[in-house]
Amino acid sequence: MERAATRHLYLHVPFCPTKCSYCAFVTHVGSLKLADRYIDAVCREMDRAAALRPCGPLDTVYIGGGTPSMLEPAQIERLLRRSRELWGWAADAEISLEAHPATVDEARLHGYRAAGVTRLSMGAESMRHGELAELGRSHGPETVLRVLGAARRAGFKSVGVDLMYGLPGQSVESWRRGLGSLLEARPDHISLYPLSIEPRTVFAHRERRGLLTLPPDGDVAAMYDRACRLLRSSGYEHYEIANWSLPGRRCRHNLAYWHNHEFFAAGVGAHAYLHPHRTVNLSGTRRYIERIEAGESPVAERETLDVPAALGETVVLGLRLLQEGLDLADVRDRFGAAASSAVREAALPLIARGLLVSRDERLILPERLGLLGNEVWQRFVGLNVPPAPAQVA
Ligand code: SF4
Structure with missing residues (x-):
């Protein structure tokens, strides 16, 4: 893809x-x-x-x-x-x-x-x-x-x-x-x-x-x-x-x-996501200007996301969308069928306790839990995903 x-x-x-x-x-x-x-x-x-x-x-x-x-x-x-x-x-x-x-x-x-x-x-x-x-x-x-x-x-x-x-x-x-x-x-x-x-x-x-x-x-x-x-x-x-x-x-x-899509970013302290890298520019306006004027990169931190990290981010960010929720078909397209199954499996106990709702191939966080999502997020951090070709849009 x-x-x-x-x-x-x-x-x-x-x-x-x-x-x-x-x-x-x-x-x-x-x-x-x-x-x-x-x-x-x-x-x-x-x-x-x-x-x-x-x-x-x-x-x-x-x-x-x-x-x-x-x-x-x-x-x-x-x-x-x-x-x-x-x-x-x-x-x-x-x-x-x-x-x-x-x-x-x-x-x-x-x-x-x-x-x-x-x-x-x-x-x-x-x-x-x-x-x-x-x-x-x-x-x-x-x-x-x-x-x-x-x-x-x-x-x-x-x-x-x-x-x-x-x-x-x-x-x-x-x-x-x-x-x-x-x-x-x-x-x-x-x-x-x-x-x-x-x-x-x-x-x-x-x-x-x-x-x-x-x-x-x-x-x-x-x-x-x-x-x-x-x-x-x-x-x-x-x-x-x-x-x-x-x-x-x-x-x-x-x-x-x-939706965890990629984005460019520019400016002091700016965060960018160009898969597989998340980067953060240095802070300090004068230092930022001087670095750029010297023809150097302003990036101060660079994180390379592996598949479980990218998947975990996609799930946690998607669950913030209270109406559309996390689209499991999109997870499958981007990370493979095994990843989508792992997410579905991890969600089952949360669905049983009323902490998530499953509807039309989507997982949805109930509005009343908007301030209490941490317990739900934890469940998806570091999911053990079998190796599969990851495609992150
Ligand atoms: S200091 Fe500036 S960036 Fe920070 S909250 Fe106030 S107006 Fe916003």
């Missing part, structure tokens, strides 16, 4: 206006002095990737960060133009840009749209003033609603909003009210993430000193349940554990991750 062409590209923009209290991403806070040199470097990294693996056209491009909306539309246009020159874009390509509400106005949004962006993903994180202050965010909920309206007028095909729950001082009721106020504006796509305390963040430091009071686990589970019910009754499809959309508005780029 021929391997499918790589049709997805991620570009990382590290610049951020301030550092949020929970954030462990690769970011470069403050000055944009390096921005033009950085964009040149990312374009050169794209040149390298395209020379190594010429294919396309791209079905999706995702510019994430960091805060890509700190860049001018002309700078975003340079990145997008280079990707299009190198690989081409499919006729209905989805081009996403992450935006911080405090960094955009109507003119800037029109500029991004003119540069080719079709989908805006806005990190609102909360719709409550006090919570936003705790998170170290420099905007209020009214800014989120204003940007949503401006994005619609600018003509984006889809506008998504991210929120977090399980925040310090948050109750189930305050969470419900915040989510409800967002739903009045009816974004096309909503991502909801439970707060996780990552090492080397402001929140981790506060937690160590006993200065962080988080809601109990039972309340966090109740927040997830409330969200599921509220979004369902508002017409949203819960298509991935943390993602809901109006019909026809799913994020195709992220679907490619969950």
Whole structure:
């Protein structure tokens, strides 16, 4: 079987206006002095990737960060133009840009749209003033609603909003009210993430000193349940554990991750998957630029996936898709009949306990287990797969 062409590209923009209290991403806070040199470097990294693996056209491009909306539309246009020159874009390509509400106005949004962006993903994180202050965010909920309206007028095909729950001082009721106020504006796509305390963040430091009071686990589970019910009754499809959309508005780029398809990536700290390798670029914006300017590879880590590892990833990622689930026919096509049988076998005890549902050659995680998938994932890690010709698309 021929391997499918790589049709997805991620570009990382590290610049951020301030550092949020929970954030462990690769970011470069403050000055944009390096921005033009950085964009040149990312374009050169794209040149390298395209020379190594010429294919396309791209079905999706995702510019994430960091805060890509700190860049001018002309700078975003340079990145997008280079990707299009190198690989081409499919006729209905989805081009996403992450935006911080405090960094955009109507003119800037029109500029991004003119540069080719079709989908805006806005990190609102909360719709409550006090919570936003705790998170170290420099905007209020009214800014989120204003940007949503401006994005619609600018003509984006889809506008998504991210929120977090399980925040310090948050109750189930305050969470419900915040989510409800967002739903009045009816974004096309909503991502909801439970707060996780990552090492080397402001929140981790506060937690160590006993200065962080988080809601109990039972309340966090109740927040997830409330969200599921509220979004369902508002017409949203819960298509991935943390993602809901109006019909026809799913994020195709992220679907490619969950289908475990290959993707190119460029930029500081960027992760790529070009089978059998997963790679991570070095962190440190200046070091990244210097490495590229010296004509060297920015890759800092490279993992070569064997068949059990690739299969385990495919299963765990596929089970995150709550509606379509893991397609066993796809597993068979990519990894062979023995692998598909091994997955089916491993699933049997979970099906018997109601932790998985088997339907139409698919395995599906029940929505109520969205926050409790670990027990299910463990079952598929390191599956003992008999050697078979593996073909990973
Ligand atoms: S804006 Fe996003 S990437 Fe930047 S510091 Fe905040 S959470 Fe991190």
